[in-house]
């Protein structure tokens with residue numbers, strides 16, 4: 596069944612009982628399609644050094660008030676070993692966008708080391724290091740990474756332009772190019788958007804769902820926009836909608852995407868937590884099937900502040916769900932496409 600765009604918009608407008616019904620329906624579809632299992636990915640925030648200057652992001656290049664760090668290879672390996680020992684099944688290695696040969700080679704060798712940590716059942720490795728050339732994506736893929744996250748942030752080119760500097764380094768077209776390159780190389784491709792941006796309409800969000808379906812993505816991570824100290828977004832674009840609206844809309848987006856693309860992986864975004872202590876748990880209750888417990892060593896975690904967050908790393912209540920211990924938890928949709 597293909598849900599049309601009008602129906603998507605109608606579902607996104609649901610409130611009260613209709614919204615609760617939407618959530619329950621999405622959770623049931625998740626259970627029937629990808630199963631009632633929650634997959635874990637140990638999140639390792641490698642570095643907050645970034646060449647970009649996204650208006651919303653706390654680690655943007657021009658934010659002088661952040662102390663910059665990069666984990667040592669041994670710190671990364673220790674975190675990955677912990678993930679394997681705890682039987683998380685996978686890790687996500689994430690960091691700012693850097694395109695130097697030195698950085699590319701470092702990530703490549705880290706992937707090789709992580710893959711060789713548990714030879715009998717190697718960890719799954721997801722990368723998230725922004726826009727890179729197809730050749731770089733291919734090197735990292737050959738090293739053993741098999742999933743990549745690159746959010747489109749907003750599928751509306753108008754909105755994308757409004758939340759990024761107009762300096763030639765933040766081009767919507769370039770983001771699309773990178774997403775297509777990832778697909779060609781053979782990754783499971785994850786994208787996503789921020790929800791509750793200043794100037795974002797319900798129609799924009801419905802378009803985001805349609806965009807993800809048209810792109811035939813394998814995974815999605817999307818969450819609310821959260822204010823970030825030292826960033827110019829609000830000053831330039833105006834105030835975002837209220838926090839309760841952003842939270843509810845983020846959950847509705849997850850539910851609607853689950854109905855529109857039943858067989859993909861959808862993450863309960865970390866950005867839900869600063870808006871509500873129950874945020875990530877609620878996401879699982881309305882269709883998400885992936886959570887990313889943060890395994891970054893403390894010296895990094897405090898400096899990797901994309902947005903203002905005082906919440907804790909992981910809600911232990913999440914671990915009461917049925918967990919896919921030791922499994923990669925690959926995208927079912929990707930498996931079907933590549934059979």
Ligand code: 5AD
Pocket residue numbers: 651652653746748788789818819820821822823866901902
């Ligand atoms: N609020 C919510 N999400 C943010 N990100 C960056 N800054 C913020 C913010 N202030 C998200 C972007 C990026 C991902 C790594 O973090 O969507 O792709």
Ligand code: SF4
Pocket residue numbers: 645646647648649652653654655656690691692725
């Ligand atoms: Fe860098 Fe990503 Fe933050 Fe943009 S959102 S400044 S690319 S870390």
